[in-house]
Amino acid sequence: MKLTRGLGLDRFSGLYLLLIFIVVFTVWQPHLFPTVSTADTVLSGQAVSAMIAMAVLVPLIAGEYDLSVGATANLSAVVALDLQTVYHWAVIPAIVVALLSGVLVGIVNGFIVVRLRVSSFIATLGVGSLIAAAQTVISGNNEPLPEISNAWLNFTQTTIAGFQIAIIYVIALAVFLWWLLEHTPVGRYLHAVGGNSEAARLSGVSVDRWVWTSLIMSATISGAAGIIYGSLIGPSLTFGPGLLLPAFAAVFLGSTQLKPGRFNVWGTVLAIYVLATGVQGFEYVTSAQWLSSLFNGVALIGAVSFAVWRQRKMSQSKHEIIYQTEPPSSSSASSSDSIAPEQG
Amino acid sequence: MEANDLEPALEIAGMSKSFGHTQALDSVNLHVSKGEIRALLGANGSGKSTLIKILSGFHRPDDWQLARVAGQNIDFDSPKFAERLGIRFVHQDLGLIDSCSVLDNIEFVDGFPCRFGTIRGSESRRKAKVALGLVGLEIDVTTLVRELTASQKTGVAVARALFGGTEGVHLLVFDEPTATLPAAEVEHLLEMVRSVSRQGVAVLYVTHRLEEVFGFAKAATVLRNGREIITTPLETLTRHDLFNYLVGRDFDDSQSKSEPLSDTSPVLEVDGLSTQQLHEVRLSVQSGEVVGISGVTGSGREELLPAIFGVISRKGSVRIGGELIPSMRPNFSVRNGAGFVSADRKGSGGMMNLSIRENFSITGLREFWRWPKIRKRAEAKAASEWLGRLQALDPTNTEGTLATLSGGNQQKVILAKWLRMAPKVLMLDEPTQGVDVGAKAEIHREILATAEGGAAVLVSSIDIDELVRLCHRVIVLRNGRIASDLRDADLTATNVSRETLLSESVMDVPAESIPA
DSSP states (O other): OHHHHHTTTTTTHHHHHHHHHHHHHHHHSTTTSSSHHHHHHHHHHTHHHHHHHHHHHHHHHTTOOOTTHHHHHHHHHHHHHHHHHTSOOOHHHHHHHHHHHHHHHHHHHHIIIIISOOOHHHHHHHHHHHHHHHHHHHHTTOOOOOOOOHHHHHHHHOEETTEETHHHHHHHHHHHHHHHHHHSHHHHHHHHHHHOHHHHHHTTOOHHHHHHHHHHHHHHHHHHHHHHHHHHTOOOSSTTHHHHHHHHHHHHHHTTSSSTTSOOHHHHHHHHHHHHHHHHHHHHHOOOTTHHHHHHHHHHHHHHHHHHHHHHHHHHHHHHHHHHHSSSTTOOHHHHHTSOOOOO | OGGGGGSEEEEEEEEEEEETTEEEEEEEEEEEETTOEEEEEOOTTSSHHHHHHHHTTSSOOSBOSEEEETTEEOOTTSTTHHHHHTEEEEOSSOOOOTTSBHHHHHHHHHOOOEETTEEOHHHHHHHHHHHHHHTTOOOOTTSBGGGSOHHHHHHHHHHHHTTTOSTTOOEEEEESTTTTSOHHHHHHHHHHHHHHHTTTOEEEEEOSOGGGGTTTOSEEEEEETTEEEEEEESTTOOHHHHHHHHHOSOOOOSOOOOOOOOOOOEEEEEEEEEOSSOOSEEEEEETTOEEEEEOOTTTTHHHHHHHHHTSSOOEEEEEETTEEOOTTOHHHHHHTTEEEEOSOIIIIIOOTTSBHHHHHHTTOOGGGEETTEEOHHHHHHHHHHHHHHTTOSOTTOOSSBGGGSOHHHHHHHHHHHHHTTOOSEEEEESTTTTOOHHHHHHHHHHHHHHHHTTOEEEEEOSOHHHHHHHOSEEEEEETTEEEEEEEGGGOOHHHHHHHHHSSSOOTTSOGGGOOO
């Protein structure tokens, strides 16, 4: 335990793993792997996944699930493309309206969770299904035509030093969320609500308002992710739902990293890119299609069981503390205060 | 069964147990015969819970001369000895699953009668009916538990404890079964207990409500400070005698209170406050005043402070500094200068997985917010200062999670988050529960300092000594109403205990004239 703490083998295990991947694959495939094009494939290839994971992250911090993120992303992609190709709107208004469709989903989710008191798991599952229906109606179930205007494509595909600009959006979003969630009262309230909503309420935090806000944020970020997908990759009626589970996996995996036990932005981003790097490397080595699924599954279960094991070790010592203070109604001062607090 | 009456069911002699320096049980004797109902009485901290926890195998006694159930020695080292020796428990928290039927709740414990993996419906219904018959409860076994009355639920818990018949069951222990029962339903429950005892089962009955043991239990054993004070038949005893055994003469009734307050205008005004338990409570508290709330479980004591703060729904008006506070809007109360420390520290007091610093500052972040970020260093410094003032274990530890602290230190963090806001009204529900003696003194000192700083303070506690030592006046609740408001010379531990524990007011009545 001492060794893992000293080198940070637990909270930085993702970074170590990333380094190992880079070294191993560089040695193994020296011509293919260590190139700018590989880096770009990994980075911008995961731009949408990373944004969806960050969308899921916000309500999870407040203790709520948003299962409609994939459907929302898909909807806004279809809206953005259809407005341009069918209705011949300009790029900017199309993007704005597509983003607003995401905001609207968030408002509806929040209404159902906060006002109708439906659990967010059920509410967003249902809304996700409704969005899929709405999308079919809007698009007439025809896949939108690819928009080929330069303004639309350059929006994500402009390259700077070999990297597509989409990755800049991911970094900007991550920095913004890191600031918002870790350095402002908004983030603090969200963490408080997720930590113990009743205690937060008794401390004067408007729990309902923050839950609602978190759901609007997740839907808006999903909407943005959908627009980026439409520009970067192209039209699709079905890409959204497949993004949902990997996003949750990344957030949970990320909560074992950097700030263990706490959902956090950089942990989430790290999780996404460690997995993507590994998968990319293996793809150069072997063409087996099932490898990436296997790899993702092993990493998720492995990392989370390690985190659970670690937490159980901590709560065992916590249990001793509770045990020693509990029995008599007026226990002696020495017994309860002699236990040193364990620091996470 | 008459012949069995004098056969011993439970024999305990010379049993002792200590926790650290606290002697929880000191050479206690307890003999209960078959078919007898025995009341086990004592104030908080008298040792009765410890005794029950020893019988259930939760604690191991340090020393004993004799411990037998129906003639068999208790082997405290063997797990599940209680079940094997036929000791059954009905705890205050009944542990029933509300959304399941009576039948399911009874049979979850001993297993459903099955054939080829399928539940035999008629057989299982028959067995459940037999179990309910033992307590004289006639309800449809397919009823969901949440549809039952409070006393029926207790009955189901008893039936579950006796499932499989009373054969082999020698002792049934009730831990405050009537604490949360409406007065009208108490008699139903007592009748069920009688019906069980008639089957030859010895009953050990723990309660805070003195009046219900008369005419019900044959004898009472009174514990105080871990010692058995007396075991006496109840027939010849008056309530007043029993009360004196219970509280003893070791109260310090001398006045240690700070001087009475000069008249200032009330900061907190409550009028017509009603909840499930409370009826039309009217109350006003001045700046600088510490007001105690006493009352047995179910008297409305647990609901008063949450109702004022707006955590549970209420009728009636609450004003803080003249400003009307809406119900169910705790953020409104906070904005108007109220603070509330909940009795349920884990459930609603603190955010256990967040850091001490974050728990400390959550009541108001404005003070630490400077664009573009929260100044964590200032936050940590303020937290450290307050924790140092409250003499927390390690004031420099602000980044550990709240869960890693001991109960007393957790309470100090929760208290600090309100004290730093300089509240106009501070409401504390069981502020020193599960807190060690040292921490208790520091918490008391800070409460008084806050009042001297101009806050109106309300303290609700089951610890009467604490209330008398701390408060300028104590309000006693009974059946949801304010039964008395004790202050100045009337504010003594004896008076508060008497008002709290007895069913009718005995103030101004000479002790000799209290009817038995």
